[in-house]
Amino acid sequence: MRREAVFARDGYRCVYCGEVFDAESLSLDHVQPRARGGDHSGGNVVTACEACNVRKGHRRLSEFLAEEPRARENFFRYATHVWPRHLRAVEDEIRAREERAERRRA
16 A cells, blocks of 8 residues: 555554654554565554654564553554454554563562
């Protein structure tokens, strides 16, 4: 899917901070990274502002969302076009991460 089409689809809103930007301040982010088999389809790309994309860096999406509660809330609110299987995988990874952290605290 073309960048401008994704930005328009997402209302020029970053799915992580929830703010609306002009196209020049936005980038695409892959939910399932290309290095892990993700593609450029509309169900695998979301709109991210430059600041959030830099903050996320090369971390897995689940790691970023687990560490940034506001970004997590916004992602599940605004990333409405992401494939359900990707959303489930991210939720499962976050849950597993939290369970591991809870076991370490116990």
